[in-house]
Amino acid sequence: MRNAPSNADLAEKAESGSDSKSQPGSQTLLRGLDVIDAVIDGPITLAELAARLGLTRSTTHRLATALIDRRYLTFVPRLGYHFGPKLLELGFIAQQQTDVVQVARPHLEELAASTEDTVNLGILDNERALYLDKIPGRRRVEISSRVGDRRPLTSTGLGKALLLDDDAAHWRKLFDEDRAAGSPPADYAVWEERMRDYVAVGRAFDLEENEDLIRCVAAPIRDVSGRIVAAISVSSAAQYMADDRMQALSDDVRGTAKAISMDLGWSEGIARKPAPRSRR
Template structure:
């Protein structure tokens, strides 16, 4: 293929993708799209017609263009092909390297958090957590990070069932009163991260943050954990923005955009 023809094809592809982004952002008319692309209206109309023919756009008489069914189909396939673990792995490893602490990734599963991945820290500290393990959502830093969007009745039910599960553990840490837990989740909501101050395992502290999908739903969480001597209050305050930033990076890979919340 001649080089100039290949360049024209690349340019057409880039413009077509930009048209989809513009329509998705609310630019629905040919004139507005032409202006945004800085092309003649006739060029914009040809691009729009091609995208309509492929099912990527749909034209509503009197209203303009909207995203079409082919994009819904492709979006569903993209989500199926991007499991959280595969998407999150690079960010988890960078976070572990940056902190030297143990990093976890988990997903909510009923009343529990299911641990998907664990990267051991470099401090020689052994933690009982492992991929495949389940713990009550309400009593781990990782789990609490995933409860920010729950309403009070749902939180109360999770707290009570989690407290029963905690009571059955031989090494149990006595659960805090419901009111303290409720206020803790309200704080998670406000600051964007959770704290576990030896509530799940004696001597272990951690910071957790939620991971969201394209629809803004919390679908996973990550945490950084270490022994209490390595996690004084001031260090936890310094690490929290780093943990949140890595969780948001994974969220963006899953299609989340903070402006859509």
């Protein structure tokens, strides 16, 4: 004679409910991932974890124990479950394997198609903006930037976007060095006032400062730590870049930079990380 199912068995069966047609292995995997997601905010007790997942304590304990065995979670008495060393290892490996050009490319293509203007991607390299990717626009406008070019930070929109987290002392140093190296003359007080405005809104402009009759809108890309690691820009002839259009493009450029940043692991809850004083 078979034993009647226990209350725990009935509850566990009820938990599967609409998932009853799913493959058991897939269901277990998804539940395990749900456990990991539930621990994101910090240590959590078994009772809290079970309640958050809508599972019985026995099922939750079984899933968590399996994750502890594989080092994805650890358990601290009186505190509860939190991330284990395996997730730290995987996060480091994922960051090492991430190629910003590869991650950004589909976003850049979409932005270029929607704006019909030239889109650039660049990083900071030895106090210059190094251009890593470029998608030409559909308009008959020649933008002189090339992949592999290294341009001044303080006279290009992309370069200024890379500097939004820097302090004023570093801005002044770079500004003076760029002018001494041949960048177009400019008034530092006006330049700094604009930079402070750019910091406040999270994007930068090039108002024909680097190339005559060429304007651009740029925004920074951040990594999982919140640090600026790259920037994008949309460039076109000044006739297509009236002030009101540059303002309108700001949302599109910031939105694209945000999407790339999120693909790199950044989230809106991560605060800006001040730029290190010495960077490659």
